[in-house]
Amino acid sequence: MALLEVNGLTTRFELEHGPVTAVDNVSFSLDAGEILGIVGESGSGKSVTAFSLMNLLDAPGRVTGGTVRFKGQDLRAARRASGRRCAATASRWCSRTR
């Protein structure tokens, strides 16, 4: 099992002039000790991808699809259950990366 598994991650911003899809169906997985660099032009969605993974998006941004599993735990479901921004299993990781 990978340490981090992201499948079909999709994030939208609901703006006055309509929705903007900032992260569109992104999938990747990382094993322990692996490092992934995300490269792209300014505004292409690198930061929003990272914020989406860690449940750190602020309105009007919202993750609208996909799954994020950290050590097998569904972080989006964990957040819904606990109401916390970072799931318990990832909290130390989140505090290091904020």
Ligand SMILES: Nc1ncnc2c1ncn2[C@@H]1O[C@H](COP(=O)(O)OP(=O)(O)O)[C@@H](O)[C@H]1O
């Ligand atoms: N606070 C925001 N309000 C509206 N749209 C946003 C906001 N933050 C990001 N976006 C949208 O998400 C896109 C990706 O932004 P971002 O992930 O910050 O890009 P970068 O690759 O430079 O880190 C932007 O081009 C913009 O369309």
Ligand SMILES: [Mg+2]
């Ligand atoms: Mg950025």
